[in-house]
Amino acid sequence: MNVQQRSGSGPMAQSPRSPSSQPPYLTVSVSDPAKMGNGVQAYISYKVITKTNLPEYEGPEKIVIRRYNDFVWLRDRLFEKYKGVFIPPLPEKSTVEKFRFSAEFIEMRRQALDVFVNRIASHHELQQSYDLRMFLQADEQSMERARSQETGIFKKKPGDLMQIFKDVQSRVSDVVLGKEKPVEESNPEYEKLKNYIFQLEDHLAEAQKHAYRLVKRHRDFGKAVNLLGNSEGNDLGKAFADLGAKSEVLSVKLQREAHHLLMNFEEPLKDYVRAVQSIKATLSERANAFRHHCELAETIKFKEIDMNKLRLTQSEKLAEAEREYEELKADGAEATRRFETIVKLMNEEIVRFQEQKTIDMGLAFHEFAKGQANLAKGIADAWRSLLPKLEACST
Amino acid sequence: MMTLENQSYEEAHPLPKSNGSKSILHDPLSSSSPFVDISTDPLHSSTPNPSPNSTNTILEPPSYAEAVFGSFDLDSPSSINGHDHSSSSEASQSFSSDYLKISVSGPLKEQEVSNSLVPGGSYFYSYLITTFTNLSEYNGNEFNVRRRFKDVVALSDRLGQSYRGFFIPLRPDKSVVESQVMQQNEFVEQRRAALEKYLTRLADHPVIRRSEELRMFLEASGKMTLMRTTDVASRMLDGAVRLPKQLLGAESVGVAVSDVSELTQPAKGGRDLLRIFKELKQSVTNDWGAAKPLLLEEDKEFLERKDKLQDFEQQLSSVSLQSQGHGFDSWWENHLYWAESLVKAQQDIGETLGQLGLAFVKLTKFETEEAICDSQRACAADMKNVATAAVKASRLYRELNAQTVKHLDKVHEYLGVMLAVNNAFTDRSSALLTVQTLLSDLASLNLRIEKLEAASSKIFGGDRSRIRKIEELRDSVRVTEDAKNCAVREYERIKDNNRNELERLDKERHDDFVNMLKGFIVNQAGYAEKMANVWETVAEETSVYAKI
Numbered sequence: 001m002n003v004q005q006r007s008g009s010g011p012m013a014q015s016p017r018s019p020s021s022q023p024p025y026l027t028v029s030v031s032d033p034a035k036m037g038n039g040v041q042a043y044i045s046y047k048v049i050t051k052t053n054l055p056e057y058e059g060p061e062k063i064v065i066r067r068y069n070d071f072v073w074l075r076d077r078l079f080e081k082y083k084g085v086f087i088p089p090l091p092e093k094s095t096v097e098k099f100r101f102s103a104e105f106i107e108m109r110r111q112a113l114d115v116f117v118n119r120i121a122s123h124h125e126l127q128q129s130y131d132l133r134m135f136l137q138a139d140e141q142s143m144e145r146a147r148s149q150e151t152g153i154f155k156k157k158p159g160d161l162m163q164i165f166k167d168v169q170s171r172v173s174d175v176v177l178g179k180e181k182p183v184e185e186s187n188p189e190y191e192k193l194k195n196y197i198f199q200l201e202d203h204l205a206e207a208q209k210h211a212y213r214l215v216k217r218h219r220d221f222g223k224a225v226n227l228l229g230n231s232e233g234n235d236l237g238k239a240f241a242d243l244g245a246k247s248e249v250l251s252v253k254l255q256r257e258a259h260h261l262l263m264n265f266e267e268p269l270k271d272y273v274r275a276v277q278s279i280k281a282t283l284s285e286r287a288n289a290f291r292h293h294c295e296l297a298e299t300i301k302f303k304e305i306d307m308n309k310l311r312l313t314q315s316e317k318l319a320e321a322e323r324e325y326e327e328l329k330a331d332g333a334e335a336t337r338r339f340e341t342i343v344k345l346m347n348e349e350i351v352r353f354q355e356q357k358t359i360d361m362g363l364a365f366h367e368f369a370k371g372q373a374n375l376a377k378g379i380a381d382a383w384r385s386l387l388p389k390l391e392a393c394s395t
Numbered sequence: 396m397m398t399l400e401n402q403s404y405e406e407a408h409p410l411p412k413s414n415g416s417k418s419i420l421h422d423p424l425s426s427s428s429p430f431v432d433i434s435t436d437p438l439h440s441s442t443p444n445p446s447p448n449s450t451n452t453i454l455e456p457p458s459y460a461e462a463v464f465g466s467f468d469l470d471s472p473s474s475i476n477g478h479d480h481s482s483s484s485e486a487s488q489s490f491s492s493d494y495l496k497i498s499v500s501g502p503l504k505e506q507e508v509s510n511s512l513v514p515g516g517s518y519f520y521s522y523l524i525t526t527f528t529n530l531s532e533y534n535g536n537e538f539n540v541r542r543r544f545k546d547v548v549a550l551s552d553r554l555g556q557s558y559r560g561f562f563i564p565l566r567p568d569k570s571v572v573e574s575q576v577m578q579q580n581e582f583v584e585q586r587r588a589a590l591e592k593y594l595t596r597l598a599d600h601p602v603i604r605r606s607e608e609l610r611m612f613l614e615a616s617g618k619m620t621l622m623r624t625t626d627v628a629s630r631m632l633d634g635a636v637r638l639p640k641q642l643l644g645a646e647s648v649g650v651a652v653s654d655v656s657e658l659t660q661p662a663k664g665g666r667d668l669l670r671i672f673k674e675l676k677q678s679v680t681n682d683w684g685a686a687k688p689l690l691l692e693e694d695k696e697f698l699e700r701k702d703k704l705q706d707f708e709q710q711l712s713s714v715s716l717q718s719q720g721h722g723f724d725s726w727w728e729n730h731l732y733w734a735e736s737l738v739k740a741q742q743d744i745g746e747t748l749g750q751l752g753l754a755f756v757k758l759t760k761f762e763t764e765e766a767i768c769d770s771q772r773a774c775a776a777d778m779k780n781v782a783t784a785a786v787k788a789s790r791l792y793r794e795l796n797a798q799t800v801k802h803l804d805k806v807h808e809y810l811g812v813m814l815a816v817n818n819a820f821t822d823r824s825s826a827l828l829t830v831q832t833l834l835s836d837l838a839s840l841n842l843r844i845e846k847l848e849a850a851s852s853k854i855f856g857g858d859r860s861r862i863r864k865i866e867e868l869r870d871s872v873r874v875t876e877d878a879k880n881c882a883v884r885e886y887e888r889i890k891d892n893n894r895n896e897l898e899r900l901d902k903e904r905h906d907d908f909v910n911m912l913k914g915f916i917v918n919q920a921g922y923a924e925k926m927a928n929v930w931e932t933v934a935e936e937t938s939v940y941a942k943i
Contacts, residue, residue, distance in 0.1 A: 010817050041871075217744045224736035225705035351768060358774040360942030365781045367804040369937060373786070373930035380923035383916045390913055 008158060026121045026388050028050040028115040028136065037068075043067050044106055046113060050136045070092070070135065071113055073147045077131040078120065083285045083338070084345030085126060086353055088119035089138060089274030101124050115271070125345070185290055195348065201276045206274055213268040222254030230277040242389055246382050253382075264367035268360055275353070278297070285368045286346060289339040296332040301330055449502050479853055495598040496527040497613065499591040502583045503541070519543050522590060526613045532605050538614050544569075545611065547590060553608045554597075559822035559885075560892030561899060562815040563603065566598035602897070712893055731806045734915075738799050745792025752785030777937050782935045795922040802915045807908075812900070826886040833879040837872060844868050 032047040050062045071090055079087050094105060117136075120126045134146065185191075225247045303325050310318040314321035409615040418500035475589050501523035526538040551566035568756075570582075577585070594613075598604050755778055844865055853859040 123788035128453045192765070193767060196767060199761060199765065203754065203761055207751065207754040207758060210747055210754055213747045214751055216745050216746070217740065221744055223742040224733075224740035283622060354768040355770050358770045361774055362777055362937055365777055365932060366937035369781060369784065369930045369934035373927050373934050376923045376927035376930060380920045380927060383923065386916055387913065390909060390916070 010175055022053060024054055025052060026057075026127060027115075028117045028121050030066075030110055030117060033110050035101060042101075044109075046102070046110060048117065048136060058137055063135065064143075064356050065140055066135070066143070067307065068109070068113075068313070069147060070143055071116060073143075074120070074131060074135045075116075078129060079281065079285075081129065081131070082125055082345075083343035084282065084349070085123070086275065086279050086282055086346075086349045088116050088123075089118055089278045090269065091274075104262070108263070111263070112267070112271065159205075184287065193346075197276060197279050201273065201280070204269065204273045204276060208266065208269040211261070211269050215266055217264045218254050218258035220263060222251040222258065225254065226251035239243060242386055246386055250379060250382050253375060253378045257371055260371045261368065264371070266365035272357060272361065275357070279353070282342075282346065282349075285344045286339070286350065289342050293332070293335040293339045296335045298323070298359065299337055300328050300332050426448045427585060458879050462724040471888050488837060490669075493530055494528060494703065495530055497588050497591065498525050499523070499594065500525065502587055504542075507729075519545075520586070524586055524594070530605065532607075532610055534615060537614075540613065542612065544586065544590075547593070550612045554603060554606065555818070557606065557608060558603060558892070559826065560819050561602060562812065562896045562898070563818050564593060564600065565811060565814050565818075566593050613768075614739030632836055656796065706712060716816070731803065731810065733807060734799065734803050738796055741792055741799070742796050743788045745796065748785045748792065749789030751783045752789060755779075755785065757781035777940075780936050781935050784929050791922050791926050791929075795918060798918045802911060802918075805911050809904070815835060816896075818894055818899070823886070826882065826889050828877065830882045830886050833875055833882050836875050838871050840868055840875065842926050 002390050027050070027051050029044050031049065034046075036043055048066050050057065050065050053060060061111060075087055076091055078085075078179050090273075094109075114368070119369070120132055126132065135143075156169050190304075203259050242245050303321070307321045307325050310321050499522050503520050503521050503523075504518050517861070521541045521543045523539050524538075524542050526533075527536060528538075529536060547566055548569070549562075554563055567586065570586070601607060667731055747833070759775045759779040759782060762771050763941050766772050766775065847861050847865050847868070851858040854861075
């Protein structure tokens with residue numbers, strides 16, 4: 001998938017729709033999955049091709065080889081650096097050994113990775129990232145070095161994120177019990193957003209579960225229809241030979257629709273679920289920043305009280321205290337700034353996200369309806385075509 | 396024990412009477428089939444049966460309501476041996492003026508009358524059997540009798556004896572285990588329905604419907620007078636192959652037999668234990684398992700019959716092969732398995748579509764209420780259309796399956812018919828076995844006579860005791876000869892019945908099956924088209940997203 005500039009704006013697109021002589025572009029594709037290595041250590045590598053005329057990049061075209069963990073590295077780096085931005089989600093790691101190298105799984109993953117990189121490349125903030133440039137250009141050894149440095153500091157598991165969130169929420173209950181000052185935003189819009197995101201995840205997860213089942217049942221239907229192909233007819237042999245042949249045709253149609261459903265309906269739904277989970281991670285970052293800002297604000301207040309005490313007693317510790325106070329105030333200002341940046345970014349992001357999702361889901365629904373309509377028509381035609389021969393049988 | 400001669404097909408199958416009046420079927424007492432829509436009964440319509448060639452109009456997929464209220468009921472009581480009445484075969488036309496309609500209702504718990512002095516014994520259930528008929532054999536048009544399951548078993552046994560070679564519908568199982576385990580009213584209802592189905596099938600059989608046994612069962616008030624057969628062998632083999640099983644033993648043939656025709660029936664009763672023994676010996680020698688009975692003797696008399704017997708064997712083995720499912724049974728079973736898998740798969744898809752639709756409905760509601768941006772609300776409307784379509788499609792699958800299940804019932808029914816066919820072929824096998832046994836008897840008798848004559852001739856003036864023995868043996872030969880002739884006639888008769896029944900079944904089955912298949916296919920196509928319409932509308936509504 002090649003994506004030119006999307007609805008985002010930024011330094012790269014002064015007027016995205018006006019054709020200038022050399023409009024800046026950044027096009028990425030993920031392709032050619034290949035199995036590397038053997039046994040337990042085997043993995044899939046992908047070709048990442050970058051085509052660009054941006055000055056920050058080396059040359060008009062660059063091809064690098066990347067594996068899944070490299071994409072994870074990129075995501076983690078962006079998550080750290082661009083708090084407030086909804087980082088595009090990655091496809092899941094597969095735990096089932098047998099499934100890991102199936103053609104369908106590999107193709108689905110490749111497609112999802114392609115979408116991932118392209119979303120980053122077309123996001124007005126993220127596309128400027130140094131880490132992205134490194135990802136798209138660095139040789140394999142440098143990439144591997146960078147990846148192995150990731151242990152500890154930047155590695156965050158989804159569980160950790162949820163834990164942070166839970167900490168925040170437990171503090172809320174402390175407030176209810178009258179133990180502490182509130183450290184959750186009492187912003188009603190924020191509340192609404194948070195509730196929305198959590199509930200949306202539940203709804204989407206359920207829809208996706210049924211979509212997954214629907215794919216499977218199309219496959220089963222295809223198998224069931226095909227059984228007749230194997231039974232012999234006798235005196236009504238001719239009509240039944242036709243039925244057998246026709247049921248094979250139907251079986252193929254059904255299998256194809258199953259695949260189409262998988263790629264064009266279930267996968268977009270899964271993508272939506274992942275995106276919502278990514279937003280939850282961002283929400284927890286926001287909560288962190290807020291708490292940090294609040295804690296600092298409190299610390300500053302206490303420090304001010306201390307300082308005034310010292311002033312009154314004319315202590316020699318006053319100067320030091322004043323210096324610490326100024327530092328704290330700077331930190332506090334920084335924390336507040338960070339928090340406000342996140343809020344501002346998130347507000348923009350939410351709008352962008354909703355608009356994009358509307359388009360994505362609309363298309364997914366359209367594909368779903370189209371696929372089902374074609375399938376149903378194909379089935380009807382296949383059955384009806386049997387009737388003339390059957391007429392001939394009944395005399 | 397009545398010994399009715401096995402009827403020939405022609406005797407039992409008289410030409411249909413030319414009765415100009417159309418009969419009206421109604422069954423006010425029938426509580427058993429609430430889904431039969433009388434108005435679709437072809438006998439009610441004044442127009443003749445619709446031609447089966449107009450398939451595109453004949454089976455428009457019904458609406459949900461119609462599906463529930465059974466305008467598609469293929470089990471309408473006026474069908475013959477259960478086949479679809481929309482076929483305008485001549486046979487069904489000729490029977491339209493003669494009717495025999497049976498329904499079973501009103502189960503009652505009754506006390507078992509026992510002669511023991513112990514009070515409060517066991518109980519049984521009796522059922523009200525209501526018959527409406529205009530058949531000439533019956534003394535009247537309407538009868539109500541009470542019968543219990545034991546009586547039905549007796550009827551079934553007697554029919555099996557009297558109509559050897561016919562494809563007699565199988566009676567319901569005794570279901571001893573179920574009767575203990577199931578809820579009583581459930582079990583009674585299940586049995587009532589099964590009895591009604593069985594009696595209706597008997598009534599639909601062109602020969603059996605005119606039988607004396609059935610008539611007495613349906614007509615005679617008070618207790619049933621049809622005696623249960625007392626033979627150990629057939630009791631032991633309830634429902635199974637009626638080949639007499641035997642114990643090994645004796646060689647004496649000197650059984651005083653008064654009624655030669657009895658010899659032509661399979662051995663039964665204590666008196667005939669001997670014959671049972673011999674027939675077992677014969678059958679073991681014949682090696683039934685290979686379905687190729689061997690001829691044993693090379694006696695002159697045998698040789699005359701040998702060709703004819705070999706002919707018997709060949710026919711028998713080919714018939715039994717056929718009925719043992721090298722082509723016929725297994726084909727039906729395959730078809731059934733396929734149809735059942737199809738139904739399950741369609742059911743699953745329909746279910747999942749419904750759940751998916753509901754999930755999206757909930758999501759739509761959520762988005763509409765909690766949406767943060769307006770674009771979400773717009774998407775929600777489209778989502779709702781998709782959700783509604785999915786729910787509609789789910790309902791269509793459910794309707795389709797209700798229809799397909801009726802198709803399956805038909806196939807199940809045919810498998811039942813196949814069992815009846817098997818029994819008829821077994822009648823033939825056992826008749827042949829009887830013939831062979833008697834031939835073998837004759838051969839060994841004649842051999843003994845020869846030996847005795849040879850030995851006796853060596854003694855000048857003869858050997859008085861031997862000569863006497865020879866005379867006795869010659870008497871036996873005469874009796875056995877008569878018995879053998881009787882047995883051969885019996886075998887021929889059964890063969891005839893088989894053949895005619897096969898022809899009848901073939902014709903019915905063929906038409907039946909073609910119609911059933913057509914109905915199935917038209918249904919599948921019709922519903923697929925409905926679904927296509929539903930989805931095409933939604934695809935059109937959401938096509939704006941594809942252009943982006």
